[in-house]
Amino acid sequence: MTRLTKHGQSRSVAVDIRRISYCVLSSTIAEDGIRSAAMEIEQLAEHLGARVHGLTLDDSLTDSQFADLHRAFLDHLVLVVPEQHLRPHQQLKLARQFGEPEPPHPLFPAHPDEPQVTVIENDADSPPENDTWHSDVTWRRTPPLGSILQAQVMPATGGNTRWTSMYAIYDALTDEDKTRFESMRGVHSIETFAGSLNDSEDGGRVREALSKHPPVEHPMIRTHPETGRRGLFVNEGFTTHIADIDTGESERILSRLWKMVDDRQFRVEVEWSPGTVVIWDNRCTQHFAAADYYPEHRRMHRVTIIGDEPRMVAH
Incomplete structure (x- = not known):
């Protein structure tokens, strides 16, 4: 695995992972007549992750630059763009190029200037609450397409985020598992996550979220609506069990899959x-935000983009 350090350098931690850099050049001219500048994409790990060089994500992003960015997004699933310092309205504008931003999160606070910008903030008085692998909001019928997350305040050490490729995990399944899982559906619920929050401090938002969002079922294998690739679509954070099979068998299958998700x-x-x-693309990844910085202060701004209902398309 290769990871991005705070100093903007890539440090290899596994000798079998390739580091590849290549340039993406726009072949079209933007509406304002300015040709898109070269954008360099540095691959960070074998299955997902790339760092973007030579691009500013503020109001000056042209249509042709966004086309390059979107292509890299589909290819690499997780794009890291350092030193941006976007204002909330700029982050929201960038999200709108990918799709329609979601309304305010039912449980996290919203930014006072831009309600569609979610504020995720932890410190000594507000410990991190979701230290587990998950895809965002799979407890809804239509989980998000993806999210744009910007670091505002970071602890001196810790607070890293990991992403894993659900394409790669699907590809690593046995043929028997792939065939079996095609007909299975996972049950996803907000209950476990909501139960970790303090309802009295949240003014009843937890009870409201539970009443509005009963458990939903999604196919265990999801076909990506843009790339056509298949990925595993269950996660430890929100998938409670597999529908219509014995409880013990469901637990055995999911336990085995959680180990794969945590594989480096x-x-x-x-x-x-x-x-x-x-x-990042929420349709084909999971992420894990390490809580190892507590009780230090960590503040993030996130805009999440509306997605579609997960489906499995037969070959």
Whole structure:
């Protein structure tokens, strides 16, 4: 695995992972007549993750530059763009190029100037609460397409985020498992996560979220709507069990899959600095935000993009 350090250098931690850099050059001219500048994409790990050089994500991003960025997003699943320092309205504008931003999160606080910008903040009085592998909001019928997360305040040490490729994990399944899982559906619920929050401090938002969002079922194998690739679509954070099979068998299958999700060979790790932006595809990845910095202060701004209902398309 290769990870991004706070000083903007890539440090190899496994000799079998390739580091590849290549340039993406726009072949079209933007509407304003300015040709998109060269954008360098540095691959960070074998299955996902790339650092973007030569691009500023503020209001000056042209259509042709965004086309390059979107292509890299589909290819690498997780894009790390350092030293951006976007204002909330700029982060929201960038998200709108990918799709429609989601309304305010039902449980996390919203930014006072831009309600669609979620503030994720932890310190001594507010410990991290979701220190587990998950894809965001799979407890809804239509989970997000992806998110744009920017670091605002970071602890002196710790607070890294890991992502894993659900494409790669699907590819690593046995043929028997692939065939079997095609007909299975996972049950996803907000209950476990909501139960970790303090309802009295949240003004009843936990009870409201539970009443509005009953458990939903999604296919265990999801076909990506843009790339057509298949990925595993269950996660430890929100998948409670597999529908219509014995409880013990469900637990055995999911326990085995959680071990695969935590396997280092499928993942990339990002070490944040203030101003670093990460854009990721929630449809084919999971992430894990390490809580090892507590009780230090960590503040992030996130914009999440509306997605579609997960489906499995037959070959």
